[in-house]
Amino acid sequence: MRNSRSERAGYLFILPWFLGLLIFTLGPMLFSLVLSFSKWDIITGIGSIEFVGLDNFKAIFHDELFYQSLKVTFIFALVSVPLYQIVSILIALLLNMRTRGMKFFRLIYFMPSIIPAVAVSMMWIMIFNPEYGILNRALAWFGIEGPAWLQDPNYALGALIVMGIWGVGNTIIIYLSGLQGVPEELYEAAQLDGAGAFRRFMSVTVPMISPTIFFNLIMGIIGGFQYFTQAFVMTNGGPLNSTLFYNLYLYNKAFVSFEMGYASALSWILFAIILIFTLIVIRSSSMWVYYNGDDDRD
Amino acid sequence: MIINRHKWSIGRLITFLVLIAGAAIVLVPLLWTVSTSLKSPAEVFQDSFIPKVWHWDNYKNAVTAVPFFLFLKNTLIILVPVMIGTVFSSALCAYGFARFNFKGKRSLFLVLLATMMLPGQVTMIPMFIIFKEAGWVDTFLPLIIPSFFGGGAFNIFLIRQFMRGIPKDLDEAAFMDGASRWSIFTRIMLPLSKPPLIAVAIFTFMGVWNDFQGPLIYLNTNTKYTLALGLSMFKGLYNVEWNMLMAATVLIMLPAIIVFFFLQKYFIEGISLSSAMKG
Numbered sequence: 359m360r361n362s363r364s365e366r367a368g369y370l371f372i373l374p375w376f377l378g379l380l381i382f383t384l385g386p387m388l389f390s391l392v393l394s395f396s397k398w399d400i401i402t403g404i405g406s407i408e409f410v411g412l413d414n415f416k417a418i419f420h421d422e423l424f425y426q427s428l429k430v431t432f433i434f435a436l437v438s439v440p441l442y443q444i445v446s447i448l449i450a451l452l453l454n455m456r457t458r459g460m461k462f463f464r465l466i467y468f469m470p471s472i473i474p475a476v477a478v479s480m481m482w483i484m485i486f487n488p489e490y491g492i493l494n495r496a497l498a499w500f501g502i503e504g505p506a507w508l509q510d511p512n513y514a515l516g517a518l519i520v521m522g523i524w525g526v527g528n529t530i531i532i533y534l535s536g537l538q539g540v541p542e543e544l545y546e547a548a549q550l551d552g553a554g555a556f557r558r559f560m561s562v563t564v565p566m567i568s569p570t571i572f573f574n575l576i577m578g579i580i581g582g583f584q585y586f587t588q589a590f591v592m593t594n595g596g597p598l599n600s601t602l603f604y605n606l607y608l609y610n611k612a613f614v615s616f617e618m619g620y621a622s623a624l625s626w627i628l629f630a631i632i633l634i635f636t637l638i639v640i641r642s643s644s645m646w647v648y649y650n651g652d653d654d655r656d
Numbered sequence: 657m658i659i660n661r662h663k664w665s666i667g668r669l670i671t672f673l674v675l676i677a678g679a680a681i682v683l684v685p686l687l688w689t690v691s692t693s694l695k696s697p698a699e700v701f702q703d704s705f706i707p708k709v710w711h712w713d714n715y716k717n718a719v720t721a722v723p724f725f726l727f728l729k730n731t732l733i734i735l736v737p738v739m740i741g742t743v744f745s746s747a748l749c750a751y752g753f754a755r756f757n758f759k760g761k762r763s764l765f766l767v768l769l770a771t772m773m774l775p776g777q778v779t780m781i782p783m784f785i786i787f788k789e790a791g792w793v794d795t796f797l798p799l800i801i802p803s804f805f806g807g808g809a810f811n812i813f814l815i816r817q818f819m820r821g822i823p824k825d826l827d828e829a830a831f832m833d834g835a836s837r838w839s840i841f842t843r844i845m846l847p848l849s850k851p852p853l854i855a856v857a858i859f860t861f862m863g864v865w866n867d868f869q870g871p872l873i874y875l876n877t878n879t880k881y882t883l884a885l886g887l888s889m890f891k892g893l894y895n896v897e898w899n900m901l902m903a904a905t906v907l908i909m910l911p912a913i914i915v916f917f918f919l920q921k922y923f924i925e926g927i928s929l930s931s932a933m934k935g
Contacts, residue, residue, distance in 0.1 A: 367837045368756025372764070375749040375812060378805025383771055386782035393782065404789060452675055457668070465920065466679045469686075472916045472923075473909050474866045476884045480891065480905040481689045484898060490701045492688050524682065528927055535928035584775055587868040591888050605777060612781050613873060625777040632775055 393622035400616045407619075414623035424624070426599050427607035430515060434603065435582035435635075438519050443574055446526045450533035451563075464534070471527030479591040482521045483508065511600035514593055518601060521588070529574055536570030537563070568647040572639065579635050583628060604628055689909075693902035700898045711899065718903040726879060727886035734796050734882065735864045738803045742860045743853055746807030750815035750849075751841050755827065771809045784873055798874045799867075803860075811856045814926075818852040819845060855926025858919055865912055883908050 369376075394414055398407045418424050453464050470478070485491050486507035494504030507517040540563060548558045564571075586605045589595065595602035595610070608628065612621035692700055693714055695707045719725065753765055787798040806812060826848075827840045835843075846853070871885040878889060890904050916923060 364756055365758040368752050368758040368761070371752025371756065371837075371841075372749045374745045374804065375752075375768070375806030375809075376764070378802065379767065379771065382783065382802050382805060383774065383779060386779040386786065387774075389782035389785070390778055393785075400785070400788075404785070449678065452671055452678075455668075455671060457672070463675050463679060464924075465917075466682050468920075468924070469913065469916065470682060472862060472912050474884055474912060476866075476868055476887050477905045477909045480887065480901060481685055483891075484689070484692065484902065485685055492685070495703065524685065531924055531927045580773070580775065584777065590868070590872075591891070608777055609869070612784075618781055618785065622781050625775070625781060629775055629778050633773070636773060 390622045390625060393619050394626050395623075396619045398619050400618055410619070414620050415627075417620065418623055418627065423599065423602065423607060427602045427604045430600070430602055431583060431585070431604040433515060434519060434585060435579060438522055439575065439578040439582050441519070442522060442526050442529060442578060443571065445523055446529040446533050446574070447567075447571075449526075450530050450537055451559075453530065453534055454537045464531075467530055468527040470525045471529075473525075475587040476591055478521070478525060479588045482517075482524075482588075483592055486517055486521075508593055509597055511596075511598040514597060514600045518588060518592070529578075532574055533567065533570055536567040540566040565648045569649060572643050572647045575639050576636055579639065580632055583632050583635075686909075689902050690906055692898055693900075693906050695899050697897065697899060714899045714903040715907070718900045718907065721900060722886055722890045722904060723879070724883075724886070724904070724907065727881055727883045730796070730880055731865070731882045731884075734799050735861065737800045738864050739857055739860050741800070741803035742807035742811060743857050744807070745804050746811035746856060747815055747846060747849065747853060748841070749806050749812045750819055751845055753812065754816045754819035755824075755845075768809045768812060772813070780869075780873070787874065793874055794876045794880065795874075796880070799870050807856070811859070814856060815849060815852045818849055822848050851922065851925060854919070854922045858915065858922055858926060861915060862912065 393407070395409060395411055396407045397410045397413070449467060453460060453467065485493050488494055488504065488506040488509065491504075491507075493507070497504040505513045507513050544562045544566065545558055548562050553561065584605050585603050586609065589601050589603045589606050590609070593601040595606050604624075605628070608621055608624045611617050611624060688705065691705055691707055694710045694712065695704075695714075696709065696711055699707060753761065753768075783798070784793070787793055792798050822845065827844050830840050830844055831837070866884065867882070868884045868888070871882045875881055875885065878886075881889060887904055887908055890901060
């Protein structure tokens, strides 16, 4: 039904979203863009915004902490995104087996991902404690002397990556639903052709769940670059800035030292980085993501 | 695979053992948190897993050491309107996109999808300034009001996908019978869209319960803190009292776990729905 009354009704129904887009997204984006070319001390009010051209961006490219936060975030993203995908797929494969009690296992594996990040952080601060934390006590059984995890600049970032594995539950669920969409006949056909388990995984499972991998990769990249709460609560960027995530640095610039212009410039650089990585994944997807019904592969 | 479904093989046994080991890795930190929350301060540093004496009073002390119930009240003051706003407003917009034709719909929908890619950090600073100029900083309004404007692109998308699957004849027949579009929306589309609406409600609950950066930025006075923010404050105050800290941690985990156990079906369906974005 497309007539002018129906058109008007359509507009009315999406009006809240459209207003939200203007007030909470497009307007602020424009404002943020202006701020990124300005210097501004928030205490003196909007009137005192001073336009400085590219100064913020120039300063950022001479800022050691900027490079440090970029390094931390890239290491985290490059290690954790693929690692979490691999772990999630492997666990999802196990959970996809049809055995009694599987529902119970699924619940357990999923549970950590619903626990608030602050609570998870508190829990792991204790787990990582070098003297009485459960991790180093467990390592001691094997005669390994665990490091001071969060207090040691060589281990702090690694500790946060390890902690993340514990919470991959919702990625697992998404893979599980992807796996359940793979037709059983494909496995049987491959088995008849003499394909072993690994071969079946590589040439049936992986292509068939590639849209799910694609989705999770993009979500993982976006999430990885915005990592904040755990780093803020557990290490606050330390020791020696070894966990100074980009988003944490941005927060410090904006809400600790109130350099709103500088922080806005940082946020646009973050946006550009996320955009570039997302585009790379999207562009490359035509080479490795298969959709059902696409018969012109090979 | 079908052939040996009911047979126990070595492979099957190994998988089972791996699953149990993984489940232990998931559960041990949680159980240890609970056990620490019940220990005496001295026992925290000992090797025991099960407390010798169960100090339930740790919980009583934890909720009085930090104003737990005040933080809970603050969290609920934000949570309830945000849930109403998000569910209602995303359903409204989803219906608009699912059932109406209007000029520019395709491009607007693309814009909606594109906003999902936008990192919140880009709008975080200008939003803070705008709310500060409006005098809303250190009130709950910045955390509540935006949820009434569309309820989030992802939620709209989720509900719209579902609504498109509802047979068109249903609402068209009602329309022919003279029902207004508003009553079609409230009496036909909303009741039929229960699964994605429940999923959105649960995700919203989790989002608010979890939110840390939002309250951190907007709430300055500690009597206005939410639970998540309050817990991090607790850490600073009682750094050494691990038993109390863990009791508070358990208390903030518990509602999330309870909600999950009662509504897990919707949880898992909602998450599976969300990955159905392909194609």
